[in-house]
Amino acid sequence: MSTVAETGLRTEFAFELPVGYVDDDGQVHKHGTMRMARARxxxxxxRDPRVRDNEAYLTVLLLSRTTTQLGTVPSVTPAVIEGLFTPDLAFLQDLYRRINQEGHTRAAVVCPACRHDFSVDVAGGAAGES
Incomplete structure (x- = not known):
């Protein structure tokens, strides 16, 4: 049996939110990590009644379960996800999709000026990181 380190399997991804979560003290939290989802x-x-009442709430629960860190916020709860600005929620939804459906955080893009194709890490990693 091999370990995650031995196989090079990457299961956690660092990110930087475009706006940032503002906590009750007014502190902005932009940097965090998200892990790959498990079936559970x-x-x-x-089974959550909030999802039964509103299917869109599934997103809030999925992101709160898989976002493992957000700045110095002690715990990423559904209330924290509910408090995100819309651009940050959209960013995390896209990151979740990329990690769990595509297995990476890279996106193919085209420069609008020169039409050159290249890829970027949408998780906000340093240049050259994979």
């Missing part, structure tokens, strides 16, 4: 992360919220 997608199954358990389906």
């Amino acid at each position: 992360d997608e199954i358990a919220p389906l």
Whole structure:
């Protein structure tokens, strides 16, 4: 049996929010980490009455279960995800999709000026990181 380190499997991804979560003290938290989802992360919220009442709430629960760190916020709860600005929520939804459906955080883009194709790390990693 091999370990994650031995296989090079990457299961956690650093990110930087475009706006940032503002806590009750007014502190802005932009840097965080998200891990790959496990089957139970997608199954358990389906039993939650908030999801039964509003299917869109599934996103809040999925992101709160898989966002492992957000600045110095002690715990990323559904209330924290609910408090995100819309651009940050959209960013995390896209990051979740990339990590869990595509297995990476890179996106193919085209320069609008020169039409050159290249890829960027949407998680906000340093240049050259994969």
